[in-house]
Structures are given as C-alpha cells and as structure tokens.
Amino acid sequence: MIGLMPTFDRAEEIEGAVNEQAKWRENGDETYTQWRRRFNASWNSAEVPGSCPVCGSATLHRWYVQEDSDATVLHGVLYKGRGRLWEWCSTCRTFEHLMDGFVPAWWVDPYPVAPESLRYDPGPIEAARGVA
Numbered sequence: 306m307i308g309l310m311p312t313f314d315r316a317e318e319i320e321g322a323v324n325e326q327a328k329w330r331e332n333g334d335e336t337y338t339q340w341r342r343r344f345n346a347s348w349n350s351a352e353v354p355g356s357c358p359v360c361g362s363a364t365l366h367r368w369y370v371q372e373d374s375d376a377t378v379l380h381g382v383l384y385k386g387r388g389r390l391w392e393w394c395s396t397c398r399t400f401e402h403l404m405d406g407f408v409p410a411w412w413v414d415p416y417p418v419a420p421e422s423l424r425y426d427p428g429p430i431e432a433a434r435g436v437a
C-alpha cells in the first residue's frame with residue numbers, strides 16, 4: 306500500500322496550499338462596525354488611510370473588478386458598471402468580499418491583476434499589489 310501514501314513532497318504541497326488559504330479570514334466579528342466605518346470614510350482610492358480595527362496596522366486596501374459597462378447613478382454617485390469589491394488588511398489578512406456591487410466612476414486599477422487569478426479571498430490581488 307506504500308504506493309498510495311502521499312510522498313513527502315506532496316504532503317508538503319497540500320499543507321502549503323491549506324495554510325495559504327487559511328491565512329485569510331472574513332471580517333464578521335465585533336470590529337465589523339469600525340471596519341465598515343474605516344472603509345466608508347475614504348471612499349476614493351485603492352489605498353485606505355487609517356488603522357485596521359482588527360490588528361491596528363495602517364495597511365488597508367480595496368480593489369474593484371468591473372464586470373460590465375452599464376453606468377448608473379445611485380444616491381447621487383456615478384458608477385461606471387457592475388462589479389465586485391474586495392477590502393482587506395494586508396497585515397492580519399482580514400477581508401470582505403462584495404460580489405454583486407457597482408464600480409464607482411473614480412476607480413482606476415492602480416496595478417494589474419490577472420482576471421483569471423481572482424478568487425474569493427484577496428490573496429492574488431495582495432500578491433499583485435506587493436510586486437507593483
């Protein structure tokens with residue numbers, strides 16, 4: 306049955322993948338109100354000033370992906386189309402992912418992210434941000 310045992314390298318690879326995913330945690334705790342307040346307070350750029358309510362680091366970021374070009378105005382704000390939004394802290398890796406939203410007219414990609422790399426957590430975006 307030795308042939309069915311994972312090799313050492315394979316086991317390391319699986320453990321590595323699990324750890325990489327496990328690093329990200331959706332914000333759903335008692336800091337959530339502060340978290341929303343922080344992101345909503347500076348809704349004009351990819352880099353979000355202020356400290357993370359979870360870990361205290363000034364490393365908050367957001368990223369939009371535009372999925373269509375149906376411009377619309379909601380509550381007096383111009384949006385250039387539908388899309389998805391990730392908001393995260395690159396220190397403690399807390400994040401929020403809004404899958405069905407609108408992309409504001411002011412949004413411009415500050416660094417490139419391969420669309421096919423995107424997943425539920427912002428890991429690929431954070432990786433792209435790090436090398437930009």
Ligand SMILES: [Zn+2]
Binds near residue numbers: 357358362397398399
């Ligand atoms: Zn944090």
